[in-house]
Amino acid sequence: ESKYKVVFVRHGQSEWNLKNIFTGWHDIPLSEQGHQEATLAGQILKQKGYSFDLAITSVLQRSIQTFNHMAEELQIHHIPIIKSWRLNERHYGSLQGLNKSETAALHGEAQVKIWRRSYDVRPPEMSIDHPDYPGKDQRYKHIPPSSLPKGECLKDTVERVLPFWTDTICKAIIEGQKVIVSAHGNSLRAIVKYLDKMTDEQIMELDIPTGVPLVYELDANLLPVKHYYLISQEELEKKMQEVKNQGKAQQN
Numbered sequence: 001e002s003k004y005k006v007v008f009v010r011h012g013q014s015e016w017n018l019k020n021i022f023t024g025w026h027d028i029p030l031s032e033q034g035h036q037e038a039t040l041a042g043q044i045l046k047q048k049g050y051s052f053d054l055a056i057t058s059v060l061q062r063s064i065q066t067f068n069h070m071a072e073e074l075q076i077h078h079i080p081i082i083k084s085w086r087l088n089e090r091h092y093g094s095l096q097g098l099n100k101s102e103t104a105a106l107h108g109e110a111q112v113k114i115w116r117r118s119y120d121v122r123p124p125e126m127s128i129d130h131p132d133y134p135g136k137d138q139r140y141k142h143i144p145p146s147s148l149p150k151g152e153c154l155k156d157t158v159e160r161v162l163p164f165w166t167d168t169i170c171k172a173i174i175e176g177q178k179v180i181v182s183a184h185g186n187s188l189r190a191i192v193k194y195l196d197k198m199t200d201e202q203i204m205e206l207d208i209p210t211g212v213p214l215v216y217e218l219d220a221n222l223l224p225v226k227h228y229y230l231i232s233q234e235e236l237e238k239k240m241q242e243v244k245n246q247g248k249a250q251q252n
């Protein structure tokens with residue numbers, strides 16, 4: 001029997017998704033389509049009678065903007081928002097800012113193939129003189145340098161998201177708060193992998209569609225009873241195709 005519900009939304013398209021560039025922690029805004037996807041997600045949630053007491057986002061504007069659009073549709077601008085780096089997208093290290101051809105030119109197709117298929121192989125670390133070096137960004141000043149990612153494999157992302165799921169998101173759910181999480185492709189994969197006990201291979205196969213509310217119903221022990229997207233089947237299939245085509249790399 002499901003006792004709790006939590007809703008996840010992967011933010012919509014950003015400018016760099018359009019250009020197939022590794023985005024990671026680069027704080028890029030949503031594209032026009034991305035804004036529209038977020039508004040639609042809010043409309044679907046309103047239509048289905050959802051409301052929330054707490055919003056949880058990353059510290060990247062594309063996830064915060066996505067929540068803001070949903071808040072507009074649901075008229076819940078007043079609810080508290082927890083923003084955490086732990087929900088940030090996977091950090092792509094020195095690849096951030098590169099497009100597909102630059103990546104292959106710099107590292108070769110063979111290395112790209114390895115990265116593409118690996119769960120625990122990191123990209124090259126971001127050097128201190130990279131414009132996006134997190135150690136220089138004020139929003140990360142409270143994070144001990146040793147915990148600050150400079151290039152993550154998917155395993156790293158899972159390992160820094162899960163403590164936040166347990167300590168912060170689950171705590172709010174148990175308190176009876178209705179929580180909406182607006183985050184990124186890989187940070188949501190981390191939570192879904194854990195909830196559905198997926199293998200490393202399975203999670204790499206899973207593409208979470210952008211801008212579609214994903215509802216998890218949990219039992220009294222916060223174990224998933226069922227999950228579903230708030231979207232019609234044909235809409236979902238269309239979305240899944242889009243997300244497959246949208247730049248193979250999960251760099252949202």
Ligand SMILES: Cc1ccc(S(=O)(=O)Nc2cc3c(c(O)c2O)C(=O)c2ccccc2C3=O)cc1
Pocket residue numbers: 020021022092095098099100101103112115116122123247248249250251
């Ligand atoms: C920006 C971009 C570069 C490469 C591609 S791809 O067509 O070669 N496919 C691809 C490539 C990668 C990846 C990927 O999923 C992918 O489909 C990765 O996940 C990845 C993770 C960490 C480092 C590098 C990669 C990676 O190069 C797509 C988009």
